[in-house]
Amino acid sequence: MTYTVDFHTVSTVGLESSPAAEALAGLRANEARYFKNKYxxxxxxxxAADAEDTIEWVxxxxxxxxxxxISSPPLQATAFQVENIRMAYVFYESGLSVNVMYSLDEGGKRAVGFKLADGMEVPDELATRFKFARQKxxxxxxIRGSYFTIKKEY
Structure with a gap:
């Protein structure tokens, strides 16, 4: 079942099995507010069971x-296009959020972003590869976040 994220009233709908459900819901709501305000x-x-194509792409x-x-099971995902940018998000049980920003324009920005829910440890698969900056x-x-630039075509 599709869920429209309400950033005015943060809800853990679909994230209940996560030990970081409240913080992950806040992270998801933060993304919802950004896309509502900007686009x-x-x-x-x-x-996740209904978003297999998106998760496989990420x-x-x-x-x-x-x-x-990523060792943690995915709980939810989304894929959409704003302007000429393809976006995908996967929210994991551990409290990790992974997003792909993929410009459809030749030479446009293409990157993978990682965000960690408040209080979660950096997953082992990311700990030695990335430094995470903090954002309030x-x-x-x-929120602690990091990213890398995508080099290939997808």
């Missing part, structure tokens, strides 16, 4: 670009 886009997510990019395999959010507390 007037309603941020909707669906259960996992393929992680594997082929950096040899990364009213919805999500302290």
């Amino acid at each position: 007037d886009h309603e941020f909707t997510v669906e259960p 996992h393929r990019i992680l594997q082929e670009e950096r040899g990364i395999v 959010s009213k919805l999500a507390g302290t």
Whole structure:
């Protein structure tokens, strides 16, 4: 079932099995607010079982670009296009959020971003590869994030 994320009233719908459910819900709401304010886009997510193509695309990019395999099970995902940018998000049980920003324009920005829910440890598969910067959010507390640039075509 598709869920439209409400950033005015943060809800853990679909994230209940995560030990970081509250913080992950805040992180998800923070993303929803960004896309609503910048692109007037309603941020909707669906259960991982219904978003297999999106999750496979994100996992393929992680594997082929950096040899990364996320050990935590995905809970929810979404894929959409704003302007000429294809976006995909996967929210994991551990409290990790992975997003892919893939410009459809030749030479446009293409990157994978990682965000950690407030209080979660850096996953082993990312700990030695990335440094995480801190950002404050009213919805999500302290978000730690990192990214890398995508080199290949997907």
